[in-house]
Amino acid sequence: MTIKNEIQQLLIKSLQALGLEYSGEIEISYPTAKKFGDYASNIAMVLAKQEKTEPMKLAEKIKEALLTDQELKKLVSEVSIAQPGFINFYLSDQYLQKQVKEIIKQGPKFGQQKSGQGKKIQIEFVSANPTGPLTIGNARGGFYGDVLANVYQALGYQVVKEYLINDSGNQIKTLGHSILKDDEQQYKGKYIDQLNKEIDLKQDVFAIGQQGAKKILDEYIKDTIENKMKIKFDVWFSEHKELCQTGEIKKIIDKITEQGETYEDEGAVWFRSEKYGDTRDRVVIKSDGDYTYLATDFAYAENKFGKRKFDKCIYVWGADHLGDVPGLLNAIKVLGYEGRGEIILQQFITLMKDGQEVKMSKRAGTYITMSELIDQVGHDVARFIFLMYSPSSHINFDLDLAKEKSEKNPVYYVQYAYVRANNILDKAKNMSQEKTGYLENELAIVKILLQWPEILDEVVASKQVNHVTAYAISLADEFHRYYQQYRIIDNDLVNPNRLVVISAYRIILKNVLDLLKISSPEKM
RNA sequence: GCCCUCGUAGUUCAAAGGAUAGAACAACGGCCUUCUAAGCCGUGGAUCUAGGUUCGAUUCCUAGCGAGGGUACCA
Numbered sequence: 273m274t275i276k277n278e279i280q281q282l283l284i285k286s287l288q289a290l291g292l293e294y295s296g297e298i299e300i301s302y303p304t305a306k307k308f309g310d311y312a313s314n315i316a317m318v319l320a321k322q323e324k325t326e327p328m329k330l331a332e333k334i335k336e337a338l339l340t341d342q343e344l345k346k347l348v349s350e351v352s353i354a355q356p357g358f359i360n361f362y363l364s365d366q367y368l369q370k371q372v373k374e375i376i377k378q379g380p381k382f383g384q385q386k387s388g389q390g391k392k393i394q395i396e397f398v399s400a401n402p403t404g405p406l407t408i409g410n411a412r413g414g415f416y417g418d419v420l421a422n423v424y425q426a427l428g429y430q431v432v433k434e435y436l437i438n439d440s441g442n443q444i445k446t447l448g449h450s451i452l453k454d455d456e457q458q459y460k461g462k463y464i465d466q467l468n469k470e471i472d473l474k475q476d477v478f479a480i481g482q483q484g485a486k487k488i489l490d491e492y493i494k495d496t497i498e499n500k501m502k503i504k505f506d507v508w509f510s511e512h513k514e515l516c517q518t519g520e521i522k523k524i525i526d527k528i529t530e531q532g533e534t535y536e537d538e539g540a541v542w543f544r545s546e547k548y549g550d551t552r553d554r555v556v557i558k559s560d561g562d563y564t565y566l567a568t569d570f571a572y573a574e575n576k577f578g579k580r581k582f583d584k585c586i587y588v589w590g591a592d593h594l595g596d597v598p599g600l601l602n603a604i605k606v607l608g609y610e611g612r613g614e615i616i617l618q619q620f621i622t623l624m625k626d627g628q629e630v631k632m633s634k635r636a637g638t639y640i641t642m643s644e645l646i647d648q649v650g651h652d653v654a655r656f657i658f659l660m661y662s663p664s665s666h667i668n669f670d671l672d673l674a675k676e677k678s679e680k681n682p683v684y685y686v687q688y689a690y691v692r693a694n695n696i697l698d699k700a701k702n703m704s705q706e707k708t709g710y711l712e713n714e715l716a717i718v719k720i721l722l723q724w725p726e727i728l729d730e731v732v733a734s735k736q737v738n739h740v741t742a743y744a745i746s747l748a749d750e751f752h753r754y755y756q757q758y759r760i761i762d763n764d765l766v767n768p769n770r771l772v773v774i775s776a777y778r779i780i781l782k783n784v785l786d787l788l789k790i791s792s793p794e795k796m
Numbered sequence: 797g798c799c800c801u802c803g804u805a806g807u808u809c810a811a812a813g814g815a816u817a818g819a820a821c822a823a824c825g826g827c828c829u830u831c832u833a834a835g836c837c838g839u840g841g842a843u844c845u846a847g848g849u850u851c852g853a854u855u856c857c858u859a860g861c862g863a864g865g866g867u868a869c870c871a
Contacts, residue, residue, distance in 0.1 A: 304815055314814060317851070327851070356851060358815070401871065443871050540869050551799075551867085558869040565871055594800055594866045619801060620864060629863095660809065660820095666802055666864055673808080679834080682820060688834050696831055734812065742810065745819070756827095756836040763830090796834065 274725045275347070276300045279311050279361055282344055286337035287315070294319060302723070309352065309360035310719055317357040327357025335359060368718045369710065375721060375776040383724040383783055388429030394576060395421050396509075397588035398497065399436040402485040403447045403459055405492040408669060409632055411501065411642035413588040413618045415658045416737050418503045420586070422787045423731050423740070432582070435497075435505045436572065439485050440512040441565070448481030463492065482512070492643075500646040501655070502789055511568060514575065521563050521571040524607075525556055528570065533606050543570075548602040566599045570607070573600070577609040586735075587615045616735055618663045624670040640671055649678040652790050656683035659741045659788060682745050683790060689748035689755075690785065691796045693778045696760050696771075703766040713754040714773045720750050721780045744784050751777060 273281075280298045287294055294315070303312045316331035323330060331353045338344055338351055338359075349364035375382045397417030400410035421431045449456035451467045467484045475483075497503050515521050525541070528534055534541050539559030543566065546553050556567040576585045587600070597615055604613040623630040623640065632639045646654045648671070657674065660682075661667055727743045730736075760770050785792040 299812075299814095301812085301814075304817090308815070312815085317814080320851075354815070356815080403871095438871065441871060446870090538869080542869095555869045560869075562869085564869070568871095591801070591865050593871090595868090596866095596871095597800090617801075617865095622864070662810080664801060665809075668808075670808090677808085677821065680821065684834050685820085688832085691832075692835085699831055730812080736812095738810075742819080749819085752835060753837095755831080756833095759831065761831050766831095796832075 274729060275311065275363070275722055276726050276729075278347055279313070282338060282341060282347075283313060283315060283334070283359075285341060285343075286334050287319075289337050289340075290333060292319060292323065303358075303360060306716075308354055308358065309350070309362040311361040311363075313359045313361075314357070316359060320357065328353065328355070331357045331359050363719060363722075365710065365715060368715050368722075371722055372718050372772055372776045375779055376772065379779055380783060380786070382779060383728055384426050384428070385725060385728070386428040387729070388424060388427045391429050391583040392432070392581060393424055393429045393584045393586070394432045394434055394580075394582040395424070395586045395588065396434045396436055398503075399438065400493065401438045401443050402489040402493060403443055403450075404461065404488065405463060405641045405643065406496045407632060407639040408642050408645055409590070409621045409639070411496070412621060412658060412667070413590070413616075413663075414497065414501050414503055414642070415655050416616075416618065416663060417586075417588045418501075419659060419737050419740065419788055420588075420731070420735065422789070423728055423737070426728055426787065427732055432506045433504070434507040434509055437485075437489060437508060437510045437512075439482065439489075439510055440516050441562075441568075444481035444485055445477055446481070447484050448477035448479070451480050451484050452477065463488065496641070496643045496646075500643050500651065502651060509572075511572070515568055515571045520575060521567050524571045524574045525563070525567055528606060531606070543599070543603070543606075545599055545602045548605055550598040550602055554599050565596065566603065569596070569600050570603045573604050573609065573613065574607055577604070577607065577612060583612065585613050587613065589615055589617055591617050591619045593617070614735075616663055619666045621667040621669050624668050625672070640669075645671065645674070648675050649681075652683050652687070653678045653681045655788070655790060656681060656686075656741060660738055662736055662738050682741075684796070685752075686744045686748040686781075686785070687791070687793055688796055689751045690778065690781050690792045691794065692755055693751065693774050693781065694794050696774055697778060700761055700766045700771055703761060703764055705768045705771075706765045707769065708767050710769050710773070711758065713750075713757065714770065717750050717754060717773055717777055720747060721776055724780050724783065740784065740788060744781075744788065747777075747781055747784065751781075 279300050283298050298313060298315055301312050301314070303309055316334055317327040320327040320330050335351050335353055347363065347367050348361045350362040352360045352362070354360055395417050397413040398406070398411060400406055417433065421433045424431045446456065446458050450459040450464055451471060452473060453468060467487060470487065471480055471483050473480065497505070525534070528543070529541070533544050534556060535544065536542070540555045541557035542553045543556045544553055554566050555564050556570070557563055576582050594617060600615065601613065604610060621632065623632045630638055642654070723743070727739060731739055760766060760774065782792050
C-alpha cells in the first residue's frame with residue numbers, strides 16, 4: 273500500500289466518524305511548496321458545498337477527527353489546514369527512517385505491487401506495415417509501449433508485448449508493384465532497389481510483395497526494434513498466417529452475420545456500426561470479395577479476447593488510425609468484450625529541417641529512420657527523448673537539433689546522478705563511520721523515493737508514461753543539489769545514516785532506469 | 797462542412813480542477829587545492845483570443861483564430 277493509499281484510508285475513516293458521505297475517490301496530491309507538507313487533500317473543499325459549510329471549518333473538523341486516529345501517528349507527525357481549505361500532511365521523521373530501511377531490504381522489488389493480481393494484459397504497438405524501414409513516426413509508440421508494459425508488469429500484471437504484422441491486404445500488392453517498378457509502383461528508396469535485385473521477379477505480384485515484406489521485416493524492422501531500440505516483443509503476430517490462412521476472419525464475420533450485425537448493400541457486406549453510435553456503417557467485405565481492415569480487426573479482437581483470453585488489450589496506434597477507432601470499439605462491443613480494449617493514439621511527428629516543415633513520407637522517400645536516429649545520438653538519448661513526450665502531443669522533430677542537443681540531453685543528467693551515488697558508496701566502503709542525525713535534505717530525498725510506487729500507479733491510470741522520465745529528472749535534481757551542498761565523506765569519516773540514504777537512492781534510481789530500459793553506468 | 801488532437805518562457809517539452817504555472821536548452825552573473833563541474837547557486841522570461849461554469853480554470857463548456865490528423869468498398 274502506498275502512502276497515498278494510507279492517507280486515503282485515514283480520511284475515509286475520519287469522514288465516516290464525522291458522518292460525512294462521499295462516494296468518489298479521495299484525491300491526494302503533492303503540495304506545490306514544502307511549507308504545505310508532503311501530501312495534501314482537497315476533500316474539505318469538495319465536500320463544503322454538499323455540507324453547506326465553509327471549506328476551512330470543515331477542514332478543521334476533519335483534522336480533529338484525523339488526530340484522534342492512532343494509525344495516523346505511525347505515518348504523519350503533523351496535520352495542518354491551509355487556505356482555501358487544504359488538509360496538509362507531514363510525514364514523520366521516524367516513518368521516513370523506517371522506510372529507507374524498507375527500500376534497502378526490498379531492493380529491486382521496491383515499487384512493485386500486486387494490484388494487477390496476475391491479470392493477463394496485452395499491449396500491441398508499433399505494428400508498422402512491413403513495406404519499408406521504421407521511421408521515427410512509426411516507431412513513436414515503440415519506447416512508449418515497451419515502458420508501459422514494464423509498468424504493468426511492476427504492478428503484478430501478466431503482460432504480453434505484441435507486434436501485428438500486416439502481411440496481407442492491399443499494401444502487400446502495392447509493395448509487389450513497387451519492387452517490380454511497374455506502373456503501380458508507390459514505395460521508393462534504396463531498399464526497394466535492393467529488393468528488386470534480390471527477389472525472383474517472375475512470380476505473381478502478391479508473392480513478390482510477401483517475400484519483400486518478409487525481408488523488410490527481418491532485415492530492417494526487427495533489426496531496428498531488437499538491436500537498436502532494444503525492444504523484445506513476446507509475439508510477432510502474422511495477420512496472414514494467424515487470421516487469413518486459419519479462416520478466423522471468415523469465421524468471425526459469419527458469426528456476426530448470423531447475429532444480424534451485418535447486411536449486404538451494393539455488393540458489399542456492411543457492419544452495423546451506426547447502431548452502436550458510430551457516424552456510419554462500415555464495410556467488412558468489399559464487393560470484390562476481399563476483407564477490409566475492420567474485418568481483420570474483428571478476427572484479431574476475437575483472437576485476443578476469445579481465444580487467448582486476455583483480460584485487457586491496449587492498442588497503441590498512430591493518429592492516422594483515428595477513423596478506425598469507432599469501428600474497432602464497436603467490434604469489441606459486438607463480440608461481447610466491451611470495456612476491455614483501450615486505444616492510445618500517438619500524435620504525428622512533424623519533421624523540421626532548418627525551421628521548415630518537411631513532410632515525412634515513405635512514398636516520397638523523405639523520412640528519418642529510427643535506426644538512423646539511434647546511430648546518430650545513441651540508444652539512451654533517443655529513448656529518453658521519445659519517452660519525455662506525452663502521447664497526445666504533436667512532436668516537432670529536428671534531427672540536427674537533436675544531434676546538437678544530444679550531449680546536453682537530460683538522460684545524462686540522470687545517469688550522472690547515478691554515477692555520483694555509486695562513487696560515494698564505492699569510496700565509503702573502507703571508511704570509518706561516525707553516526708550523526710539525518711539532514712533535512714536527506715529526508716527530502718527519502719520522500720521522493722517513496723513516491724516511486726505512486727508514480728507507477730499513476731502511470732497505469734493515466735497512461736502518461738512521460739511521467740516516469742519526469743520523475744527520473746526530479747530524482748536526479750534532488751540528489752545533485754544535496755551532493756553539492758554536503759560532503760558525505762569528510763576526512764575519511766562517513767556518517768552511516770547518509771550511506772543508508774544514498775544506498776536507498778541508488779536502488780530507486782536503478783529501478784527507475786531499469787524500468788525505462790536506460791543504462792545505469794557506474795562511470796561516465 | 798463535420799469529427800479528433802494540439803496551441804504554455806526565445807526554443808523543445810511538463811503540469812488527475814488546486815496553493816507562488818515547473819524543467820531542460822538558449823541568454824546573463826557567480827562557484828572547482830577536498831566524494832567526477834556531464835554539477836551547483838543566482839537573474840530575466842510564458843498559459844492563442846473572447847465569453848461562461850466553479851470557492852478555485854493551462855485544465856471543463858461555448859464561439860473564434862492557428863497547426864496536425866481523420867472524414868474510402870486503402871491499410
